[in-house]
Amino acid sequence: MKETEKKLVFDTLLKQYLHFGLPTDEIDEKTDFTIHNLKDIHLELPFKSPVFRPNFFSFVFVKDGRGRYTTDDLNFDTVPGTIYFTNPGHYKSHEWFDVQEVYLITLSESFLKENVHPNIFDEFPFLLAETVHPRVLTPEAFAEFEQLYLQINKEYISRSPYRNRLIGNLFVVLLLKIKEYFWKDYNPIYEGNRSSQIVKIFKRTLEQHYRDLRAGKVHQVFRLQDYADGQNLHPNYLSNVIKTKTGKSISTWIAEKTIAEAKSMLQNSSVSIKEIAFLLGFSEANHFSNYFKKYTDTSPVLYRKQHGTITS
Known part of the structure; x- marks a missing residue:
């Protein structure tokens, strides 16, 4: 990894998109939470990002899209039905060849603790997993997650005075479904x-x-x-x-x-x-x-x- 690449560190998705020259209309800079369909952002494909280090969590739900991403020295393909997340501190990059419905959720640790659970990592220790491999679900299983992230997106757009609390509670359900499907007995040991x-x-x-x-x-x-x-x-x-x-x-x-x-x-x-x-x-x-x-x-x-x- 080149030394110049390591200098790309972003604490918000807004700063990351501004640096990459991507549209920011769908991002609310007043909150540490974002959700949107990448189709609304990546208007020109294929797209390949430089290596960067985000200081926020990212959850990606690929219903219809194809691409590839790296986290540190590991490479993964993304195909329809893929779900994956990355946590703060790791160097990553991604590229997209086709994007129809790919929802991205980003949020900070402070948002998790304030709106989801103050002891979030005790309840969901897999959030701190060193390397998280993507999972490809059946259409039936993926539909359960789609229902949740679309509802979260609806609340995000609504601008309700209770928006963060509603999103926080829905996100608990989302994390529980992730735990149920992938990390029920997770232990870093x-x-x-x-x-x-x-x-x-x-x-x-x-x-x-x-x-x-x-x-x-x-x-x-x-x-x-x-x-x-x-x-x-x-x-x-x-x-x-x-x-x-x-x-x-x-x-x-x-x-x-x-x-x-x-x-x-x-x-x-x-x-x-x-x-x-x-x-x-x-x-x-x-x-x-x-x-x-x-x-x-x-x-x-x-x-x-x-x-x-x-x-x-």
Whole structure:
């Protein structure tokens, strides 16, 4: 993938379409939700997009159309009856050869949490699946989804004062049907060897990062988002994989590593407690002391006196 392609990052469909030079009449820029038939957008075919990285969810329902799309390094064909979705953070591209009825729904994570369910990823964890393969349904099965997305489209156009709530409730039904047909027993632990690789990379990054902190090469402690960005993953998905595979949350891994590094420096160096606090990302020494005492039931000063040979 070319470096210039990686710079194409869009947080809304409107910005994406404006960049691609596509019509935007069907897009309401005041909401983080859109739905429309691609036939109304892609007036000239074939159409091929550059590689881009959206920060929103996309759901595609292909009743009558043909094309192809990529997500990261995987390629998929789209034929009549295809349903697929992509989540934020992955590099993707798509091309269309024929479009008659292909409905696209895009929405943000905030829209999902505000209008569908505040704990949306607990109810529908498959939304965070690392790689989602498209499914081709029978006409009878596809008709169930068509009824739902057409009703959602009707509410979207209506401009009702209750529009977002109506769409949110209809979208719950849509997600339940997706769960019923495709991901009834989804668990990220069973996605394959990739989850094990994610854990290995996380542990390696964690270890290297704290080495860099201790050496003064970096001064900002990584948070969940940083570890997720490092692997091009959604933070909730990374959290789910790490917790499931290791039995410990990422916050626990970070806390344990912070305390381990602190203990090592308190025991084996003459670095002052104030400097240790700074190296481990604490803005104030007393914040570090409170943090250390929370996890060890003792203060850094007392720990150094009991276990170290050098006083601060």
